[in-house]
Amino acid sequence: MTIAFLNGEFLPLSEAKISPMDRGFLFGDGIYEVIPTYNGSPVGFNGHMSRLSNGLNAVEITNPFDAPMWNDILSQLVEKNRQAIPSGNIGVYFHVSRGTDVKRFHAYPKDIAPTVFGFAFEIAPPQPTDKSQAKPLKVALQQDKRWQRCHIKSTSLLGNVMHFQAGVDAGVNETILFNNDGMITEASSCNVFIVKEGAILTSPLNHELLPGVTRAIAIEAFKQAGLVVTEAWFSKDELLNADEVWLTSSSKEVAPVIEVDGKPIGDGKVGDVWLKAIHAYHAHKFNA
Numbered sequence: 001m002t003i004a005f006l007n008g009e010f011l012p013l014s015e016a017k018i019s020p021m022d023r024g025f026l027f028g029d030g031i032y033e034v035i036p037t038y039n040g041s042p043v044g045f046n047g048h049m050s051r052l053s054n055g056l057n058a059v060e061i062t063n064p065f066d067a068p069m070w071n072d073i074l075s076q077l078v079e080k081n082r083q084a085i086p087s088g089n090i091g092v093y094f095h096v097s098r099g100t101d102v103k104r105f106h107a108y109p110k111d112i113a114p115t116v117f118g119f120a121f122e123i124a125p126p127q128p129t130d131k132s133q134a135k136p137l138k139v140a141l142q143q144d145k146r147w148q149r150c151h152i153k154s155t156s157l158l159g160n161v162m163h164f165q166a167g168v169d170a171g172v173n174e175t176i177l178f179n180n181d182g183m184i185t186e187a188s189s190c191n192v193f194i195v196k197e198g199a200i201l202t203s204p205l206n207h208e209l210l211p212g213v214t215r216a217i218a219i220e221a222f223k224q225a226g227l228v229v230t231e232a233w234f235s236k237d238e239l240l241n242a243d244e245v246w247l248t249s250s251s252k253e254v255a256p257v258i259e260v261d262g263k264p265i266g267d268g269k270v271g272d273v274w275l276k277a278i279h280a281y282h283a284h285k286f287n288a
């Protein structure tokens with residue numbers, strides 16, 4: 001049994017209860033973060049904190065804690081769950097919903113206390129640094145049907161859930177999304193990178209995609225390692241004809257993709273640029 005955090009208290013996850021009148025439950029009215037930690041060290045803590053604060057500001061929820069307080073909760077969750085998750089690969093989920101109202105009414109009251117929830121869960125071990133150990137992914141491709149504010153890490157994830165489920169139903173790991181212009185935005189729970197003739201591309205940030213913390217750390221890491229990376233739109237045809245495709249997220253780090261919509265990417269194997277990229281990512285991730 002893991003230990004969770006709810007409104008100032010640490011308690012067994014099964015004992016953490018909220019009201020059904022919580023606006024997070026009724027409307028998905030909340031903001032969340034997932035922060036990876038390995039043997040107690042978080043990756044991208046500052047990036048997660050600024051995105052949390054930006055998201056809360058964007059939807060007018062007061063951030064209940066400052067960064068040192070969030071850091072203390074994170075450390076305590078990792079510490080209290082060390083035995084339950086002995087691998088030390090621990091993801092920490094933070095969720096701030098607008099809080100519990102007395103009625104169901106779309107407009108939000110300005111004077112309710114946010115509900116703050118955190119829990120710890122096991123994530124995959126760090127990506128291996130040799131090609132034979134990598135577990136490459138296969139993905140589906142779909143038109144992005146989500147809302148116009150995908151840069152906000154909202155707990156209203158039904159659009160993402162439906163896209164992800166479509167991939168699972170097709171027997172693959174994820175679903176990559178393209179917008180009305182046929183340009184790749186992101187995947188349902190990851191950002192997307194491609195490699196063509198040695199050049200690394202990832203979609204530029206706008207309202208159509210989440211500013212991934214892993215994406216930002218990866219861009220910095222690649223630049224430091226001398227890899228050329230450009231933030232520019234690429235089409236689904238460019239994706240399908242890329243030499244390599246990668247997904248980034250807090251739980252996947254930089255993950256190689258070998259098949260999109262049933263078509264092999266490049267030679268259908270984990271690529272050489274990925275190998276350089278994952279070395280660069282590991283060398284930089286705890287300094288980000």
Ligand code: PDD
Nearest residue numbers: 034188189190191210212213214249250
């Ligand atoms: N997903 N895009 C979307 C839509 C995401 O949900 C995520 C993260 C990312 C990558 O962001 P980051 O690198 O900051 O994890 C991109 C998290 C892990 C989740 O919902 O579980």
